[in-house]
Amino acid sequence: MTTAVFLGFIVFSLYLAIRSRKGHGAQSVHDFFVASRQFGAYLVFFLAAGEIYSIGTMVGFPGGIYAKGPTYGVWFLGYILLAYPLGYFLGPKIWQAGARYNAITLPDLFKGHYGSRALELIVAGSSILFLLPWGQLQFTGLVAALKGLGWEFDPVYLVLISAALAFTYIAISGVRASAYIAILKDILMVVAIVATGVAVGWKAGVGDVFHAASLQVSNQMNDTQLRFSMSTMLFQALGFYVMPFAVQNFFTARSANTIRRTQVAMPLYMLMYPFLVLASYYAISQNLQLASPNEAFFAAAVRLLPDWLLGLVTAGAALSGLLVLAGICLAIGPIVTRNLLPGMPEQRQKQGAKVVIVVYLVLSIAMTLATPNLMLTLINTTYYGVTQFFPGVIVILFSLKVRPMAIALGILSGQGLAIALYAQQADFGGINLGLVSLAVNLLVTVVANYAPRLARVQPA
Template sequence: MTVIVLTLAIVLGTMAGAMLYGHRKTRAQSMTEWAVGGRRFGVIIFWFLNAGEIYTTFAVLGISGFAWAYGAPAYLAFTSVSLSATIGYWLMPRIWEAGRKHDLVTQADFFAHHYKATWLGVVVGVSGIAALIVYVQIQIVALSLIVRLTLGPEVSPTLAAIIAAAVMLAFVYVAGLRSAAFAAAVKDVLMVLIVVGLCTTVASKVGASSMLDVYRLAQDTHPGIGSFPGMKPEAGLSTVWLMTAALNVALGNWILPHLFQLCFAAGSRTTIRRNAIWQPIYSLSYFFIILLGFGALLAGTQPEGGDTNAVLLQFVSDSYPAWAVGLFAGTACLLALVPGSVLLLTAGSIFSRNVVLPFRPGLSERATLLISRASMIVFAGIAVWLTLGGSRSLVEIGLSAYAAIGMLAPGVFLAFLWPKANAPGIFAGIVAGYVALLLPQAQELWNTILPEWDHGLVAMGVDAIVAVVACLLFGMRKPAVPAAA
């Protein structure tokens, strides 16, 4: 009962505060206000909302479970955040400037406007929504695990996933991006305090003398855990995998439609650049998260069915009192709700503006907003279906999402780097990239000639090469000159 009460108190209290905050600032009556917060986010609110997209269930539950299962490959989290911020320092201000200058709301708006091709905006919109739904799956997987921990194993996985999706929809439905920004600040502060609190006591739970001693014990008990390829060499998670996966995540991070849209919400270029400078500090928190994964391994934690996603939840449940479990479960709910709600909001915005509106240009602002909100229900339902049909780790699902959205990366980078980039060439690159990523024969080829490389990065490279060549070819085609009368 203590666990349920504390979990509900944290979630419902944060939801109430988020909605009040969103309404107090301004009611979301337009797409611009609802989807990009009126383009007025300052340094603090932008920091927490962007950090909210880093400090998620992928980071806390996914990385700790990855450390428990594989060891050193969990270090991916350290490298990808810092590389992403480095690229973001250059890329984000350019995205922001384009959005403000041309009144853009979604990533697909950018493609349609820059390449002067509404049809390309539709293609990019559909691709972006697909990647977002995969990313929503991460949050629903995690949130359903927390639901079952809180309410008991008698709650079926199907019901838990449906409850998770319903809570996520309720979270964002009223106030849009501003509500998520408020909740991001609450959950970041709570989770940092809780993770540090757990880490200061984890040594006593596993027979170690200090936090650093936990690492020593893990190495002595499981030789090779702290170096590549980790505890399962057959998994192919080598240093080559680390470098290519980290680069793929970094190049694709700001291409994710919700983070692209977040750039539009910033109040100034300075806000974005300050955020990029200081955001890598968040990667230091992974020291504590990986520590907890190693602690769970030393404690002999065995989640139901060997589910790596549930390792940290099971460890806390087994080793700590009910009040600590309740605080952790409630805060972990926010880790899923905040990014999940932003993902759904972004998918809804793209669907109404870039998939429906091109075919129904006469839709009013109100109708567009209603379509956005209604479509979120459908997308959440698809994510629930994917959740019930798969059993991959949160890290693996996350890398799949980055691989999928990476096919749009060449189109974004070339837009700012190469004036000759054109819509047909970018489209050709996207098609080639998805073929290289999804075709089974292509997967076999990459495994043969580029063993242990992240397939997402390989497919992005194919995309970029084809896009450049196709842009050159299409650029050579000159319009026909009408014959003289």
């Protein structure tokens, strides 16, 4: 029954992808990647939510609590809530900048505002580099979900099937397929999470679960943990809406006001997190011996839910990962064909992007199989690099005059330092390494921008 329900929803998702093409004929590059900027509030809402509440929600958040204790999940909640007000104000400006420069990708914005080929290449190349862990994140989550639900397949087959499905969604109608499937995915994900949390409360008792779990893990934060949580919330909130795929999602909207309307409703999804916490505490309280912390949520689901509902949970988890994977691919493909390979005719960009997407999926699969990681580690790794775009994006959105070389040096300094500090496992008393690197990024940008001017000032 579990498998039949799961396969039924997967087939239905393919139908939705095909249905999304109706009335659009041969898609142009702009229609394939950003829906010709025609999406209304509902489609933008579900598309954005599909990227935000992904497999990391069902796997990474409970896995972090299981592995590190409940206090480790505080930053996960906090940075999303802190990001929404930023999105309300910055999202419409990103859309306006995209319309001004006829942009499809994040590097298009840098190219349009700064007019620097070198800066465009830096943003394009580092976007691809730091999105590799994000693709690995989705595959890791999919493997953990399906194995946690009792599917004892070789991980190689699981990731290959997942990659094939993600590519199929993209090939059918690009971002339009993602938007339609996102509606189904969100319904399934919310039902799966709430059902599992309710089952824990009904069969094990909320008070009993919390009491049993509190005997094994601490609910108190020490000073180092508090600094980590606060600094990570700030750092990742700043990077939340400069993710290449998040920027591209904004470009699909019909107007700036469409984005404002979606951002107002986004926090409603946070209501499902108490149910995730309850499932995580259940896994801790029952002393479940898991192959990986990433399986914590699904271990609770397997123990407590009937087979048919378990099929729904499996489908929700799978579509959560597949949808984000498709979104990443839709961002990376045009970055290569438009920004790394300039001059490619528009009619060839779509086909070229599909080839790039296949290569990206293969690389992500290889990383997943070669270097399995806790999902929260992968989340941090991507943010270390992507958030370094934030100063450059702010300059674009507010039409400031800053030297392209200064922005480029700031980005490279911040990214290089973040990688070095992470490799050395440097400790700043719990302060997020990425935030330290972002501060250096800003300092280098300011110095590089104003130093030449000061040097030209001659003493009287």
